[in-house]
Amino acid sequence: MHSLSVYIAPLLGIAGLFFAFMIYRVITRQSGGDGQVAAIANQIHHGAMAFMRREIQLIAIFAVVVGVFLLFQDPWVSLAFFLGAIASSIAGLIGMYTATKANVRTTLAAHEKGPNQALTTAFLGGSIMGITVASMGLLGVGGLFVFFGKTEADTHVIHGFAMGASLVAIFFRVGGGIFTKAADVGADLVGKLESGIPEDDPRNPGVIADNVGDNVGDVAGMGSDLFESYCNSMIATMAIAASLSAEVGGESVLQALIHDSGTASSLIFLPLALASTGLICSLGGVAIVNRFASAAPEKALRIGTISAASAFVLASLLVIQLLGISTSVWFCVLTGTGGGVLIGAATEHYTGGKPMRDIAKSSETGVATVMISGLAVGMQSVVLPLLTVSGILIAASHFAGLYGVAVAAVGMLATIGITMSIDAYGPVADNAGGIAEMSGLGSKTREITDKLDEVGNTTAAIGKGFAIGAASLASLAIIAAYVKVVSANNPDFVLLLSDPLVLTGIFLGGLAPFLVSSITMNAVGESAAEMIEEIRRQFREIPGLLDGDADPDSERCIKIATNAALKRMFLPAAIAVLLPVIVGFVLGPVVLGGLLVGALLGCVLLALMMANSGGAWDNAKKYIEKGNFGGKNSDAHHACVVGDTVGDPLKDTSGPSMNILINVMAIVSLVIAPMLST
């Protein structure tokens, strides 16, 4: 391995950021509109940025406390922690800043130039988030590797970076999730159900807040989520590789994984090399989507993703050969990338295929059967993804042990540049529709944005399944690294499944996702209730509002959502960070090991169930709106609207929090691992 090659990753990261900036220039060169369109877009933009600012201020306080604690362990770890937190925050800010510029330009493109230009604008807007996430990850992890990748003990410093990223992610995801669904549920319940005005109607005071929520939840929240999975998978791979040469019998494992030309450092460097390759392939994928978007939008997104993934798989074989690593490791990459595709396909089936249509059909017998069938679909939808993850586990560990499992996680996440771009495209398209409706640009524009939105919904569901699969593999890798680090310091450390302490840990871990989910669901319920009060008050007290003669006080709704989210995001984040610390220091590393596995299982199961129940309800409603089972405003439709409302917090608040919950718990455990003794 050439000594200069370590500079490739951070340099590619910088290049990626430059690429993202170029796209930003392309977008902002288009006009942001004027009059009401610009005013509405501005309100959304400023609302989102204001929320982010206040959110980051709160996180900063929490981060300083954690950072000081880490200072006592190792100043470098503390520094890396702050860098991770800053990197994640910047990625979120950049993504959201540009998403709230791209939304209005998408609206205008749809209005003035037609569907093709609109799709291109929305996709490019989202791609900035995707490319930024990948680039910041490479820059951060790669940059730290330049300084701390030399000796194997040093790599522990890099764990701090992952912890910083995770801390920001849990706040962004939970806070953003509460904000967006408080606004959405609140605006829907009063607007659609009580006052009988359509979705995104400008008379509804909660609508702007709802659009702000799409950005803070689905752009910044999702971005920070994938950012931490991305960094975690790389860092876990490094940690496992570093520990191999230290542990008993590790030398022979090591030798089996490398050729004559390879060294132990090659294995540590591999995740960065793979991620770099993935970024290049993603950029190519973005270019392909951009090129073919004019044909069929959905097809273009698909071709772009598949091309990027295929190119990555092929290129990674070359990279692995160049680094002198055994081809068996490449098979691990393959299982990860392939597994990601499989999980995405399973998600698409449950939220868009026959199971979804069965839910729609069950609406003919009322709300109760819609609820029962939706919950059943969510429960059933865990099977295929978990079989896939199990398959990856068996295959990857067969090829290269736990190192192989970690490499599979990197393989799944390497093309995050393109997958995240497509994820972030969804809320941009959604916002574009909202702006079109609110500024009264006519039904033709709205038709175009609706179509874009529909494509976005499918991709968003797939993206969620993918995020869960990636998070579970990444945290598996982190848990493996935790076991290795604790073992290194405590030779008698052993996690026996039949040990009552391990079983206790598994039970405690299993209850954590249920507790956190119930807290976030209640948070949405309470925040939505505050929002409902305010919207009702405005309809009652502002004369002429319902007739369209007066403007609603949208600012106040944004403020309510902001305060509600900031107040209620704290407890789940505190549980995620403190539970492993308390269990680790009070009950010891054995119980903590069990806790992580129990939490992993519980998080993955709940995350899949909630995401897919919610997604299927949402799509069942849309399926009926297309004229099936009585169409819009039929009894069946009303039943499905309830399903959609119930699904909202499940799929956009509680469900997505699960990915981060397990990752935060795992990374916190890894960081405190050197301090634990049996």
Add this chain to the structure above:
Amino acid sequence: MHSLSVYIAPLLGIAGLFFAFMIYRVITRQSGGDGQVAAIANQIHHGAMAFMRREIQLIAIFAVVVGVFLLFQDPWVSLAFFLGAIASSIAGLIGMYTATKANVRTTLAAHEKGPNQALTTAFLGGSIMGITVASMGLLGVGGLFVFFGKTEADTHVIHGFAMGASLVAIFFRVGGGIFTKAADVGADLVGKLESGIPEDDPRNPGVIADNVGDNVGDVAGMGSDLFESYCNSMIATMAIAASLSAEVGGESVLQALIHDSGTASSLIFLPLALASTGLICSLGGVAIVNRFASAAPEKALRIGTISAASAFVLASLLVIQLLGISTSVWFCVLTGTGGGVLIGAATEHYTGGKPMRDIAKSSETGVATVMISGLAVGMQSVVLPLLTVSGILIAASHFAGLYGVAVAAVGMLATIGITMSIDAYGPVADNAGGIAEMSGLGSKTREITDKLDEVGNTTAAIGKGFAIGAASLASLAIIAAYVKVVSANNPDFVLLLSDPLVLTGIFLGGLAPFLVSSITMNAVGESAAEMIEEIRRQFREIPGLLDGDADPDSERCIKIATNAALKRMFLPAAIAVLLPVIVGFVLGPVVLGGLLVGALLGCVLLALMMANSGGAWDNAKKYIEKGNFGGKNSDAHHACVVGDTVGDPLKDTSGPSMNILINVMAIVSLVIAPMLST
């Protein structure tokens, strides 16, 4: 230990059965009524017995296949298996036969003699099930122990008995659960919501089937569920005790648990001694309830349970001393019994306390918020029971290792005679109300039965929480026994939590409860849809039915529920039995070990969530019916009726199946354990 003492348990079992028969005589000495009352009661009785007959025929086929398979392993295990299956079936038949005699006598007692006599009749009716379950367990396990308890290797034969009991239980629970909720949901959706006629109205063709369902689901199903937990906990304790002297270092563990006068056999015999003590205390408790029922019914039930539990805890100290066993083992009994009380209290809080009232309040903003808050309550309700189980695990294993955990399970289940009596009281009271309504005995009688029913609902919810706690401890003990048996044959067998094979097993195990739940929920949905079709058809085609001028064809509805349940109970049962067999033989005992732990966690979490969400929705509806938040027929009430309907399959079909799913998987694994090799 005196050699004659082994006869105590089976003799006590026979005495208990005699006691139950005496109670039966007391009940049947009362008149069963005549005219319409007797006709309705007969329909229910015959419908329930007909379903049981057909169910048992189907189980017999399945049992013969399994029994032949076991024959190849060990003819004695096969024999024990059939005995277990027969014992469980007989217990279910006796309990249900008497429950369907007691229901109408409760109605008549309420009508002719007032609330006190009604409560006594209903409780005595339920107590036959409770006493029979405990007695059959003692007779079966104790009887086998007389023959196979002499050498430690022989105790494996007794595992067959537990497997037979478990096999019957999963069919009874799942089949009964589908029957009862298909009828209930079907009758409610057409009757209450479409035709606007009240609950239990004789014009509704599905009402008799609904009342049949209460018996086959809540009496026979619940009874077989607790019967297998009861037997499993005893058998697991024996297995662990037997393995102690065989394993490396086991001798010293053994010595720590016994005094000079005790022997290894004392430890093996202890669970039978404890269960015998528990049965005697339970009989005392039944007598106490019977004595004080005339004062306050709810109080009488409580005093009876607490007296029995307290007497048991004290008496068990004496038993442990007499057997020459260390007092530390008694602390394990204490944690088990105390834990059961704690879990019951937690369940009562979530389904009857502030969380339930919060759901009722959320009905003011509609169905969607009722659903969200109910799911959140269910998720939150897992925390306290799991903390309790974790506490028991830590404490009991501290006092006496895995043996202590198994003893704690026995401690929790020893007073099953009284807890199961109170459980079975609920459906008897429920049926009594149904008969009163259908035969038009007037509002005063109905008021009395409603009050009895209300008490029954609270006790049923507590009973469910208790059943889950007991099942989880029992299966923990079985899993521990599995590990010991496999280890004995494979010295290199080790279950490391960081082993990818173990993790794979945990994932596979975790998905099983979600898969089975989705299957049973869909089974209820589909069966209810068939029922809805039939009820609609009768209202449409039978002239004068809605005006009360013609009788509905109730037989046909019973037949539909019967066929639907028999058809759909097969798949879940097959999964439960075959999954561990396939995983064990194809992927090996290491993956199977992980599978059991993953399934245990998933089952406990889902069981608690579904039982408590469902129970809380049910009670929230009743809370509103008492005049809160607008009372009956308000919008809030309608919202809660939907919640109740959604909760029905969760709390009475899918949720309760979870207890048995994990127990079946565990006991099947234990039985095949000697055949597995790493």
